[in-house]
Amino acid sequence: MSQQDGNDSLWGGRFSEATDSFVQRFTASVSFDQRMAAQDIRGSLAHAAMLEASGVLTADEHQAIRDGLATVQQEIDAGTFPWSIEREDVHMNIEARLTALIGDAGKKLHTGRSRNDQVATDIRLYLRDAIDAIAAELTRLQRGLVELASTHAATVMPGFTHLQGAQPVTFGHHMLAWNEMLERDHGRLQDCRQRMNVCPLGAAALAGTTFPIDRAMTAAALEFDAPTRNSLDSVSDRDFAIEFSAFAALLITHLSRMSEELVLWTSAQFRFVELPDRFCTGSSIMPQKKNPDVPELVRGKTGRVNGHLMALLTLMKSQPLAYNKDNQEDKEPLFDAVDTVLDCLRAFADMVPHIQPRADVLRVAAAAGFATATDLADYLVRKGLPFRDAHEVVGNAVAAGVERNEDLADMPLELLQGFSDLIEEDVFSVLTVEGSVAARDHLGGTAPTQVAEAARQAAARLDAR
Ligand code: ARG
Secondary structure: OOHHHOOOOOOHHHOOOOOOHHHHHHHOOHHHHHHHHHHHHHHHHHHHHHHHHOOOOOHHHHHHHHHHHHHHHHHHHHOOOOOOHHHOOHHHHHHHHHHHHHOHHHHHOOOOOOHHHHHHHHHHHHHHHHHHHHHHHHHHHHHHHHHHHHHOOOOEEEEEEOOEEEEEEEHHHHHHHHHHHHHHHHHHHHHHHHHHOEEOOOOOOOOOOOOOOOHHHHHHHOOOOEEOOOHHHHHHOOHHHHHHHHHHHHHHHHHHHHHHHHHHHHOOOOOOEEOOHHHOEOOOOOOOOOEOHHHHHHHHHHHHHHHHHHHHHHHHOOOOOOOOHHHHHHHHHHHHHHHHHHHHHHHHHHHHHHOEEOHHHHHHHHHOOOOOHHHHHHHHHHOOOOHHHHHHHHHHHHHHHHHHOOOHHHOOHHHHHOOOOOOOOOHHHHHOHHHHHHOOOOOOOOOHHHHHHHHHHHHHHHHOO
């Protein structure tokens, strides 16, 4: 049945009735894949240039396609492009509009390609741009952390295990721990970018094409490192989207850990840090409240990003080769993972430089709970006592401190000497929180000199990106 008989879709030739209107809506992706329009046009320009070079299109046809696609892009930018679900997806919307604008040359653009290699190309182009934007925000956040670390290389705070005070650390050291998590996330992001940066164009529907295409030419024009090696695989696997989502899930998991600490630290019970008012909100009923909404919301966003990873893994599971319509479901989770991660990074990158640690509160908290007990044990070991015996001596001293409600550093020397005659006047230099952190003076340790140097190196790594 011909197009005049009521089915004017791009595949109308084979069909004898129009698509059911609900099915049309159900199967359309244009409402969400139109965000890849710029990438779709870029891919078409590369494909058309290659078709001319291969002698499939004339120079005039190629020129008409270029002009037509420029008009399409202008219409999209101006918001006047006639998007229609009758054209199902971004690819067919653009092709149909191109043909309406330039006639027969528009109908030749699809020679030697399929929407299957086209969409696989578009998503990669889109994701590559997204990855670069995310990497830039991640770097901005890391710069803020490293700056904060360098300012507070010597600001002592409690270090925790089991969320119980354990040993004093410095605030800078804590910021650099966060930075390490993000440094690995950045590495994972770059790994993902590198593996996905290959060009599926030429795979066509699944088996390749009978036209004399030049796959190296389109790959180069689109700044891919190489063409993909297998046409079946090119149009079917979305592992790169899964890999990106795995990166996103880990990143947001890290951001959720930072968020959780900020939520704790800003509470009236901790008072470790102050966040500027503009990153917080109040309560409509409790006048005293200043809520850390930004970290809370970032913590909460973890659920949806982890959900997207599960959605994409499940989407791919058991799919037979090659392309299946299931894959149209890859876009919404992927796009939302991109948007969410970008927003969360932006919020954090804006906020982090304005985190103000309260040095006085942190110092008192760092000393609480016999935080320098390990230092006393190490002191006794340096004086010749085996570590297990030293552990026991200090345990007794701590028990006395609990009884007297007094920290080790505040106990009289005679009392401490009652637990071991190895203890001398010099013990007090190891019992202070400053002495405790300064003593951990090695690569990866919390001594202020080490933290300052680690911050310098971290900044240099960021500069070298
Ligand atoms: N909208 C489709 C998608 O997102 C494009 C590819 C469709 N190909 C096909 N043969 N139905 O995957």
